[in-house]
Amino acid sequence: MQPALVSNEELAVELGAEAKSEITRDGIPTFWLAPNEIHEVVRRLRESVPRPFKVFYDLTAIDERARRNRNGRSAGDFTVVYHLFSYERNDYVRLKVPLDIKHPSVPSIVDIFPAANWYEREVWDMFGIAFEGHPHLTRILMPRSWQGHPLRKDHPARATEMGPFVLPDEKLDAEQEALRFRPEEWGMARGREDTDFLFLNVGPQHPGTHGVLRIVLELDGEEIVNAVPDIGFHHRGAEKMGERQTWHTYIPYTDRIDYLGGVMNNLAYLTSFEKLAGITVPPRGQMIRVMTAELFRIISHLVWYGTFAQDVGQMSPVFYTFNDREKAFSIIEAVCGARMHPNWFRIGGVAQDLPRGWDAMFRDFVNYLPARLDEYDRTIMQNLLFQARTKGVGGCTIDEAMEWSMTGPNLRACGFEWDVRKKQPYACYDQLEFDIPTGKTGDCYDRAIVHVEEMRQSLRIIRQCVDQMPGGPCNAEHPLTTPPPKARTMHDIETLIDHFLGVSWGPVVPAGEAFAAIEATKGNNGYYLVSDGGNGSYRTRIRTPSFAHMQMLPLLVRGLMIPDLLAILGSLDFVLADIDR
Amino acid sequence: MINLYPLLIIAVVLFIVLNLAAGLIWVERRLLALWQDRYGPNRVGPFGLGQVLADSVKLFLKEDWIPPFADKGVFILAPGIIVATAILSFAVIPLAPGFVVADLNIGVLFLLAMSSLGVYSVVLAGWASNNKYSLLGGIRASAQMLSYEVFMGLSLLGVVILAGSFRLTDIVEAQRKVWFVIPQFPGFVLFLIAGVAETRRLPFDLAEAESELVAGFHSEYSGMKFGMFFVGEYIGVILISVAISLLYFGGWLGPVLPPGLWLAIKTMTFICLFILMRAGLPRPRFDQLMSWGWKYLLPLALLNLLVTGAVVLALS
Numbered sequence: 001m002q003p004a005l006v007s008n009e010e011l012a013v014e015l016g017a018e019a020k021s022e023i024t025r026d027g028i029p030t031f032w033l034a035p036n037e038i039h040e041v042v043r044r045l046r047e048s049v050p051r052p053f054k055v056f057y058d059l060t061a062i063d064e065r066a067r068r069n070r071n072g073r074s075a076g077d078f079t080v081v082y083h084l085f086s087y088e089r090n091d092y093v094r095l096k097v098p099l100d101i102k103h104p105s106v107p108s109i110v111d112i113f114p115a116a117n118w119y120e121r122e123v124w125d126m127f128g129i130a131f132e133g134h135p136h137l138t139r140i141l142m143p144r145s146w147q148g149h150p151l152r153k154d155h156p157a158r159a160t161e162m163g164p165f166v167l168p169d170e171k172l173d174a175e176q177e178a179l180r181f182r183p184e185e186w187g188m189a190r191g192r193e194d195t196d197f198l199f200l201n202v203g204p205q206h207p208g209t210h211g212v213l214r215i216v217l218e219l220d221g222e223e224i225v226n227a228v229p230d231i232g233f234h235h236r237g238a239e240k241m242g243e244r245q246t247w248h249t250y251i252p253y254t255d256r257i258d259y260l261g262g263v264m265n266n267l268a269y270l271t272s273f274e275k276l277a278g279i280t281v282p283p284r285g286q287m288i289r290v291m292t293a294e295l296f297r298i299i300s301h302l303v304w305y306g307t308f309a310q311d312v313g314q315m316s317p318v319f320y321t322f323n324d325r326e327k328a329f330s331i332i333e334a335v336c337g338a339r340m341h342p343n344w345f346r347i348g349g350v351a352q353d354l355p356r357g358w359d360a361m362f363r364d365f366v367n368y369l370p371a372r373l374d375e376y377d378r379t380i381m382q383n384l385l386f387q388a389r390t391k392g393v394g395g396c397t398i399d400e401a402m403e404w405s406m407t408g409p410n411l412r413a414c415g416f417e418w419d420v421r422k423k424q425p426y427a428c429y430d431q432l433e434f435d436i437p438t439g440k441t442g443d444c445y446d447r448a449i450v451h452v453e454e455m456r457q458s459l460r461i462i463r464q465c466v467d468q469m470p471g472g473p474c475n476a477e478h479p480l481t482t483p484p485p486k487a488r489t490m491h492d493i494e495t496l497i498d499h500f501l502g503v504s505w506g507p508v509v510p511a512g513e514a515f516a517a518i519e520a521t522k523g524n525n526g527y528y529l530v531s532d533g534g535n536g537s538y539r540t541r542i543r544t545p546s547f548a549h550m551q552m553l554p555l556l557v558r559g560l561m562i563p564d565l566l567a568i569l570g571s572l573d574f575v576l577a578d579i580d581r
Numbered sequence: 582m583i584n585l586y587p588l589l590i591i592a593v594v595l596f597i598v599l600n601l602a603a604g605l606i607w608v609e610r611r612l613l614a615l616w617q618d619r620y621g622p623n624r625v626g627p628f629g630l631g632q633v634l635a636d637s638v639k640l641f642l643k644e645d646w647i648p649p650f651a652d653k654g655v656f657i658l659a660p661g662i663i664v665a666t667a668i669l670s671f672a673v674i675p676l677a678p679g680f681v682v683a684d685l686n687i688g689v690l691f692l693l694a695m696s697s698l699g700v701y702s703v704v705l706a707g708w709a710s711n712n713k714y715s716l717l718g719g720i721r722a723s724a725q726m727l728s729y730e731v732f733m734g735l736s737l738l739g740v741v742i743l744a745g746s747f748r749l750t751d752i753v754e755a756q757r758k759v760w761f762v763i764p765q766f767p768g769f770v771l772f773l774i775a776g777v778a779e780t781r782r783l784p785f786d787l788a789e790a791e792s793e794l795v796a797g798f799h800s801e802y803s804g805m806k807f808g809m810f811f812v813g814e815y816i817g818v819i820l821i822s823v824a825i826s827l828l829y830f831g832g833w834l835g836p837v838l839p840p841g842l843w844l845a846i847k848t849m850t851f852i853c854l855f856i857l858m859r860a861g862l863p864r865p866r867f868d869q870l871m872s873w874g875w876k877y878l879l880p881l882a883l884l885n886l887l888v889t890g891a892v893v894l895a896l897s
Contacts, residue, residue: 200713208792222717222867311792313783313864319617385784385863562717563866566793 022096026275026514028083030094038082038097039107045084045093046112053084053093055402056113057517058543059120061127062530065101066153069511069533077101078129081528082109083515083543087402087416090423092515099129108134115405118551126151126239136187141232141580145178150240157237157244181216186228188218195220200562204233208311208566211576215553215565222561227554234580242540246506247273248347248482250537254527255341257542258578260300261521262332264293266345268518271426272527273347276514277480277507285349285474286428291362291465292335292344293427294458298369299328300521301455304573308448309380311570312389312563317380324372331361347482347507349475362466366459373455381452387445394556394568395443404555405548408523409450410572414442420519432464444571451573480507506535522546522573542581546574590682594671602815607633609856616860640811643804648710651801655709660806663702663813670695670820675750677833677841688749689741692824693734696779699817700726703781703788706810707798718797721867722788725778728874729785732882733775739768739889740828753832762829767885769829771878776821778870780814782855784862787870822851 022030033041045053062079064070076098084093097106108131109116120131121140128149131137139146148155156162167175183190183199191197198221203214212233218226238257242250254265267289274281281289302325306318329339334355336344344351380386396406398414411418419436421429437453439446475481484502488495511533517526523545532538549572556572557565607622607630614621625631647656673688675681685691700722707719741747743764744755752761762769778785789797799810826832826847833840865873 198713200717206795309863313786313790313792314862315613315783316617316860319619323618379861383863385865388865388869389863561866561868563790563793563864 024094024514025278025512026272026516028092028094028515030096032096032098035097035099035106038080038095039109039112041095042082042084042109043112051086051088053086053089055085055087056082056109056115056119056405057085057092057524058083058515058526058528058541059116059123060528060539060541061123061129061151062539063127063151063153064098067532067538078104078127080106080123080129081541083528087418094515104128105130105132107132108137110134114403115548115551118547125149128152138185139232141235143175143178143232145175150237157240183218186216188216188226188228192220197225202565204230208569210307210569210574213550213576213579217562217565219562224557224560224562224565227557227565229550229553231550231576231579234576236577236581238581239540239542242537242542244536246536247509248506250540251345251347252341252343255343256577257544257581258300258520258522258525258546258575259340260296260303260575261525261578262292262296262299262340263289263342263344264296264300264518264520265525266343267293267427268516268520268525269527270345270347271518272514272516272529273509275516276512276529276531277347277478277509279348279476279478279480281349281427281476282473283428283470284353284472285476287465287469288350288354288474289345290427290429290432291462291469292332292342294461294465295328295331295362295365297458297521298455299325299332301451301458301573302328304451304570305376305380305448305455308567308570308573309386311566312386314380314383314386317376320372320376324369327365327368331358331365334358334361346475347480348478349473349481353474354469359466359469362462366463366466369459370456373452377452381448389563389567390444390448390571392441393444393560393564394571395441395446396552396556397442400555401442401552404552406523406552407545407548408519408521409454410442410447410523410549412436413439413446413450415440420517420524426516426518431468432461434458434461444567447571447573480509482507508533508535517543520545522575522578523549525578544578544581546572546576546578549574550579587682590680593680594674594676594682595668597676598668598671598816598819599812601819602812603633603637605815605818605852606636606811608852609859612853612856613860616857637808640805640808645804645806648712648801650711652709652711655705656801657806659702659706659709660802660809660813661702662705663699664809664816666695666699666702667813667816667820671816673749674820674823674827675753675832676844677839678750680841681750684748684750687747689737689747689752689828692749692820693730693737696817696820697726697730699779699813700730702810702813703798706802707788710798710801712801714794714796714800715798718788718790718794718800721790721794722781722798724867724871725781725785725787725874728871729775729778729878732771732874732879733779735879735882735886736768736771736775737828738886739765742886742889742893749827749832753827753834756831756834760829760831760834765829765885765889767881768889769825771882771885772828773825774878776825777855777858778874780817780821780855782814782818783859784864785870786864787867790864818852818855819848822848822855825851 020032022032024030060081064079065077078099080097080099082095108120118140120134121137123129124137125139125142126149198219200217200219202217203209204212214230216228216230217224238253241253251266254269255262257265302321306321309317332342333339335358336342396414398416401411401414415438417436417438422436434457437450439450482502484499486499489499509531511531513530515526515528517524525545526543528541529537530539556568611621622632623629625635647653670692672682673685673691703722704719707715740752740761743761744752746752781788799807826844830847833844835843
């Protein structure tokens with residue numbers, strides 16, 4: 001399914017002698033670099049190699065100290081892993097830097113990729129790896145007063161491992177002091193020569209932020225001089241949980257990353273996992289996955305539609321779109337019993353075949369929704385007040401969007417036609433016909449246009465899935481399929497043993513790693529999975545679209561007014577759990 | 582022997598206005614629900630009517646909390662102003678021929694004056710709360726009032742010219758031949774817009790703007806003080822609706838039905854229109870609101886006045 005890959009050798013030549021390449025299971029060109037080389041190599045990849053890697057995609061680290069299978073690789077205590085992406089090559093490149101625990105530090109690449117800012121802060125927060133030259137290296141997800149770095153292997157994963165919680169007076173005072181707001185710590189000035197700024201704390205409890213998000217605004221009147229998002233209130237350690245769960249039992253946790261996206265998260269995780277394990281899902285399983293995932297795209301977009309209208313002050317649409325969403329949920333419920341968090345995909349397929357009468361339910365919905373969407377077009381999109389509030393507000397150029405790692409509908413709203421489903425087809429998207437809607441100016445209104453059109457395209461995809469649904473099994477015939485096939489367990493002992501192990505212990509995946517990103521509801525959602533030859537992940541890294549989008553917020557709102565901030569927040573379509581994980 | 586008749590009128594007017602204001606909570610919630618494909622309050626009493634009672638009891642029994650950082654005196658005063666001015670305005674409103682507390686010969690001016698005073702309540706509340714959201718709400722309210730107050734008065738002057746009087750009873754009687762909405766249609770539209778802005782309801786609820794400013798000027802208010810803002814807002818809605826009916830739709834004039842009922846029907850229609858607007862429209866940004874007010878609506882109001890004056894002069 002992958003497009004023609006650039007051979008590692010070619011890129012290795014471009015990078016020079018220092019890069020040692022590694023073969024990984026996902027086929028992404030991977031290079032090991034020394035800490036002092038990374039800055040230069042990243043710069044070259046961005047600026048001087050042919051068809052450059054203009055997009056910073058992801059940055060994370062791995063604590064290697066508990067690793068058993070190193071495949072003869074570096075003996076470092078930590079590995080910092082960079083993912084860059086090139087739209088021209090349609091390919092990623094992965095850079096790895098081994099670090100010693102005595103000197104956990106690498107040069108910052110924020111001067112090359114501004115989008116790396118939050119990612120480097122997250123790695124600092126989670127692993128205690130410093131980035132020299134970073135403008136503002138502070139904790140990002142954990143509270144400032146937190147002791148330790150959670151994703152290190154020696155940091156406890158459960159509250160019960162941490163000893164009883166106590167809050168003596170000194171600690172209480174220290175915690176409260178840590179919460180005191182000092183504009184300087186946030187990179188903000190208290191005023192200009194002729195004016196004092198007003199600092200407004202939007203959130204973490206605010207009706208317009210769609211969750212526990214805090215945005216500190218520096219205001220001159222109602223004009224926003226600067227805005228600093230403060231995230232982490234929704235941080236639940238989803239990546240840490242990945243290290244404790246088996247490959248199989250982690251699936252329900254993924255549901256809750258983008259909690260409006262339901263099975264779309266399962267799909268992201270399993271696409272990556274199946275690449276790692278080398279499993280090919282049979283056509284029926286693929287089609288079922290795509291069909292339900294697209295239904296969830298509609299569900300997520302309907303929530304976005306209604307709440308966006310509400311953010312610009314329109315009260316009613318949210319009730320209409322939630323009613324429609326309810327109809328979609330009733331289908332999901334009929335298929336798998338659950339609603340928002342179906343936990344329905346399995347390694348190698350789906351939990352069960354579709355129930356009897358499924359096609360009529362899907363068809364009814366596909367026939368029902370277009371008329372409703374037309375009505376919303378009239379009440380929302382064509383409303384002049386709505387247009388006055390959203391047109392020309394919060395726009396950005398394609399270059400800015402790429403610079404800040406924007407993906408998904410928000411990127412397409414700038415006029416850049418890019419959809420992972422088309423460009424790097426996964427599942428069975430290559431067999432389906434659909435268009436990639438794009439906008440022009442990337443403002444709030446264009447984002448809305450793209451979102452709305454995506455719903456229509458999703459309906460088109462669902463209709464094709466219903467019409468073309470192939471027969472056959474929906475789960476792969478593969479030793480790692482979970483739960484394992486049961487049909488022959490009572491006939492031969494090997495199958496019984498295999499089944500018993502697969503159910504009780506979970507699938508064991510040979511050491512290796514894989515990264516795959518899909519076009520999720522809000523942008524590119526990717527899982528970087530590292531196996532150490534166990535029945536669970538050694539490191540699970542979740543690259544979410546909302547994180548990058550939220551990082552871009554200050555750029556979009558500077559110079560605008562408070563109502564614009566809410567319009568932009570609404571149009572960006574983020575979910576706090578997707579930001580904080 | 583004291584003449585008890587005026588006192589009786591006052592009592593009746595107060596009774597009608599206050600009950601209607603409370604009842605509007607239910608009406609609004611049910612109507613919004615109807616338009617939003619849901620049920621609304623339908624559990625307490627028949628059709629959920631008991632909700633009104635339950636809500637008022639709840640508001641009365643809630644802790645009467647004043648934030649320690651607030652300016653106490655002003656904080657308490659502010660909700661009183663909005664209710665007082667709104668109720669005082671009803672003094673000059675004739676509910677039927679002769680059924681009026683004070684038939685002032687400057688009734689229209691009194692009406693405008695009282696509703697302008699109402700904005701003090703919002704501004705003071707925003708200021709006294711000592712909360713940034715409230716302050717922003719208060720500032721927005723004063724800016725909005727300044728812009729919309731101006732052409733509200735101007736848009737009415739067309740009617741005054743046609744009727745030749747500021748007295749509301751005279752204005753209604755002057756519509757025997759034709760309702761003023763016909764010769765004064767632009768004036769009516771302008772007054773309607775200004776009226777909605779005056780009551781600070783969607784699409785002009787910038788002072789409250791719950792998705793931006795949490796609850797704007799009354800963020801810090803709770804219990805009955807919050808209830809007073811609520812009641813004040815509803816009395817304002819009734820006031821503007823009844824004023825539109827009187828000034829442009831012939832007030833109590835109409836065939837067959839008794840005069841009071843005609844006025845009630847017309848008023849309720851406009852109240853429903855207010856609620857429908859809330860259900861349907863998004864909220865403009867406050868700089869947009871201001872620029873529309875000053876750039877388009879004010880010149881239009883002036884033009885309307887000019888044309889009306891010219892025509893009346895030419896015909897006389």
